Amino acid sequence: MKRAYNFSAGPAMLPGPVIERLQDEIGNWQDTGMGAMEMSHRGAEFTSIAEKAETDLRDLLSIPESYRVLFMQGGATAQFAAVPMNLCAPGDTADYLVSGYWSRKALKEGARFCQAHIVFDTADNNDTSIPEADQWRQSGTAAFTHYVDNETIGGLRLPGVPEVDSTLVVDMSSSILSAPLKVEDYGLIYAGAQKNMGPAGLTIVIIREDLLNYQHGTIPAVLDYRKMADSGSMLNTPPTFAWYTAGLVFEWALAQGGVEKLAARSQANADRIYQAIDDSAFYSNPVAKKYRSLMNIPFMLADDSLDGLFLEQAAKHGLMSLKGHRSVGGMRASIYNAMPDEGIDALVEFMGEFERANG
Ligand SMILES: Cc1ncc(COP(=O)(O)O)c(C=O)c1O
Structure with missing residues (x-):
């Protein structure tokens, strides 16, 4: 099969062996006579696909038992709202590092649901560098600190983990699975799948269990972390094809070492x-x-x-x-x-x- 070198920022290239697996299995997954996208999400076949994907992701990122993995929809953009909706009580402050296009979007959306406080805005240096966290103007009262690990548009990343005085929340949409990380450094990690994990339509949220119990006000059910966790991310029909394909990518990533x-x-x-x-x-x-x-x-x-x-x-x-x-x-x-x-x-x-x- 002819394959281009596709440098798209996302949706992006999938590994060749994953495309081949998809071709082989598209209409007949493991001799069931059904493709993964045709299966009931509550059936035994898809349940095994879903569980294996989670196990492999846990393996890849050494995700501790005390963290839940949620398979959500709405892209990283939905998380811009879901994070403050789930983690802030009315009137709570949240700290935001602004380091480019996506963190500006996260800030703008977040500000609709919490008192958003900017700890630093790299617009001052045209988004070309980020000061150490000890130079950030933290509010001191934040429910969480949000930052974007890798700004996909500006090509600016924050190396290492910033030391802040509140729960760290990170958007890893364009960097997850590209470098080892210590999940325990974060309260919550989220990422859209369509860059390094699979097709668009799936968003991964890795959340420390205690943060599931911190809820105030009304949250739409599909954005409610507690409800998503309690239902095994199957509160409603999940994006089954994207979940299955992400599972193939996780298998491939493990096989790469x-x-x-x-x-x-x-x-x-x-x-x-x-x-x-x-x-x-x-x-x-x-x-x-x-x-x-x-x-x-x-x-x-x-x-x-x-x-x-x-x-x-x-x-x-x-x-x-x-x-x-x-x-x-x-x-x-x-x-x-x-x-x-x-x-x-x-x-x-x-x-x-x-x-x-x-x-
Ligand atoms: C770092 C980052 N955050 C958020 C988004 C928005 O993601 P989505 O389109 O899945 O909502 C993108 C999209 O490219 C991104 O690169």
Whole structure:
């Protein structure tokens, strides 16, 4: 099967072996004569698919027993509201680090449900670096501190875990499964599946059990963590196909050697692209080195009138979806776990060729 090197930020590429499994099993999962997307979510077959996906994710991220894994819908955007709805009493304050496009969205939505307090806004430095947490202006009274681990659009990530004085809540939509993490450092981790875990439609929430009991006011049932946990994420019909496919991705990730191995590959691949950018006078990336994303690499051409030609010629080389986000312009290479090393080789080679011909 012909497969492009697809650098889309999400929905993004799935691993080749997962696509092959999907093709094999699409209409006949394990000789049942049914595809996973045709099964009752409450039947024995889908229950086994759902449980295995959770077990494998727990294995990949070493999720402790004291945390629940929820398979939700509504994307990370629904979590922007669900987090304060579930974790704040009326009038409670929540602290927000603002480090780019998605954390601004999270703040705006969160502010509808709590007193949102900004601890730092990287707009001051054009979203190119993040100060250490001891320089953040924490409110001191927050129900939680929210941040985005990896800003998918700006290509800015917060390395390490910030030390804050309240429960840490993190949006890991574009970085989950790309690096080992200590779940215990967080009260709640959430991520849309469509970048590093599977198709769109599924959102993973990993929540410390005690936070399920902290509820005030009226929360729509599908956003209520307690109700979702009590129903095994089957309060209503879950996104079964996305859940099943994410399970295949988790199996694949384990077969790759787990998150440590995937992280080493991501670092090496990102290093190669940044090297290509930094070694040239033609390409640039504005983010301070320490904060550069390993998953989403924005880069500008010295002459933006060449952007269209770059994209056209890249596509002819099978390098797809390199256009930067409309709010930033230029290019962006998203290199989640599914991107083969050959895709990085091909991109770096093409960038060199294009620069020689047009630089
Ligand atoms: C870091 C981050 N947070 C949130 C979102 C919004 O996700 P969704 O479209 O699943 O609501 C995105 C989407 O790209 C993202 O990259």
